[in-house]
Amino acid sequence: MRETLEAIHQLRADGVISAYAIGGAVGATFYVEPMATMDIGVFVSFQGAPDDLLIDLSPLYGWAEAHGFETRGEYIVLGGWPVQFLPPSDALDQEALARAVETEVEGVKARVMTAEHLVAIALRVGRAKDCARILQFIEAAALDAAVLEDILARHGLARKWAEFGRRFLEGQP
Amino acid sequence: MNRRMKAVLESKRQERERLRALPLNDKIAMLERLRDRALRIGGTSLFFKGQKSGVRSQETE
Numbered sequence: 001m002r003e004t005l006e007a008i009h010q011l012r013a014d015g016v017i018s019a020y021a022i023g024g025a026v027g028a029t030f031y032v033e034p035m036a037t038m039d040i041g042v043f044v045s046f047q048g049a050p051d052d053l054l055i056d057l058s059p060l061y062g063w064a065e066a067h068g069f070e071t072r073g074e075y076i077v078l079g080g081w082p083v084q085f086l087p088p089s090d091a092l093d094q095e096a097l098a099r100a101v102e103t104e105v106e107g108v109k110a111r112v113m114t115a116e117h118l119v120a121i122a123l124r125v126g127r128a129k130d131c132a133r134i135l136q137f138i139e140a141a142a143l144d145a146a147v148l149e150d151i152l153a154r155h156g157l158a159r160k161w162a163e164f165g166r167r168f169l170e171g172q173p
Numbered sequence: 174m175n176r177r178m179k180a181v182l183e184s185k186r187q188e189r190e191r192l193r194a195l196p197l198n199d200k201i202a203m204l205e206r207l208r209d210r211a212l213r214i215g216g217t218s219l220f221f222k223g224q225k226s227g228v229r230s231q232e233t234e
Contacts, residue, residue, distance in 0.1 A: 001201050026204065033192035034200045036207040081208070106198055139186070140193050 002106040003079025007069065008042065009109075016063045017085075018047040021100030022112045023121060028133055030103060031115045031142040035133070039075060039082040043097045043113070046087070055087040092120055092155040116148040123157055123164060135168060 011017050021027075024041030046055060064076045075082035088094040096117035103110055113121075119137050122130035137143050152161045174182075192200070 001205065029200050029204050030197065033189050034203045034207060036211050037204070038208055038211045080205070103197070105201055136189075139189065 001079065001081070002108050004040065004081045004083065005079075005105060005108040005110050007067075007078040008083075010067075011060070011063060014063065015047060016059050017044040019045045019097055019100075020111055021097045022110060023086075023096065023118060025133070027113050027118050028136070030112045031118070032133075032136040032140045035136075039084050041084050041086055043088060043093055044085050045094075045097055057085065057087070060085055090155075092117070092124065092151070092157075095151070095155075096121060114147075115142045116144060116151050119143060119148060120151045120155060120157060123152070123160055124155075126160070131164065131168060134164065138169070 008017075008020055012020065021043045022030075022040060023043050024039075025035050025037035026040045028035065044060075046059075060076065061071055064071050070077040072082060075084055077083070086093075088097055096113045099117065100111040100113050103112055115137055119134050122133050149158075149161075152158050192203075195203070
């Protein structure tokens with residue numbers, strides 16, 4: 001993970017990306033128990049990239065090639081981890097990227113999405129494994145309910161949250 | 174739910190709690206072992222083949 005993070009920092013230092021935040025299963029591991037995953041999802045923004053245009057990821061792949069990193073499909077393998085770089089797809093992703101928190105892994109700084117943003121994104125995606133992940137956060141008491149409800153309300157996910165509650169939480173102790 | 178099943182679920186909950194409480198670096202090391210296992214099981218045939226370069230999937234893991 002150290003080499004992965006160092007490579008991501010190098011991407012930023014070289015001006016290829018401007019900000020990043022770790023999301024997905026690896027991001028969740030900062031708050032709950034580790035879960036099996038094959039890749040790291042890294043949300044990234046690009047300097048001067050307007051929100052409403054398609055973002056060209058070719059500089060990322062060009063950078064990887066120039067620095068001798070292997071690419072596999074949309075993944076760039078950094079420090080043994082297949083990394084998927086994801087430009088924000090909506091306002092929720094943008095907010096999650098902007099409000100990511102800084103922590104440290106193996107002596108290297110890392111920016112990770114907040115627990116509440118990880119849950120909001122998992123709710124939006126809504127696959128079985130995303131639902132399971134949300135339940136992990138709830139069981140771990142890793143969420144600030146007021147913060148989460150505010151995020152869900154602002155991003156149009158309150159109804160989906162209520163449905164999730166009916167489906168998975170009703171009747172639970 | 175019978176007593177045996179309750180005990181099983183409780184022990185699982187306790188184990189998840191133990192894993193959650195591990196130092197971050199220990200959790201990352203565990204994550205890397207899980208990744209290696211996942212890649213060995215299905216990585217080469219299911220994960221990377223058939224993906225087009227530059228096309229990202231809808232959401233990440």
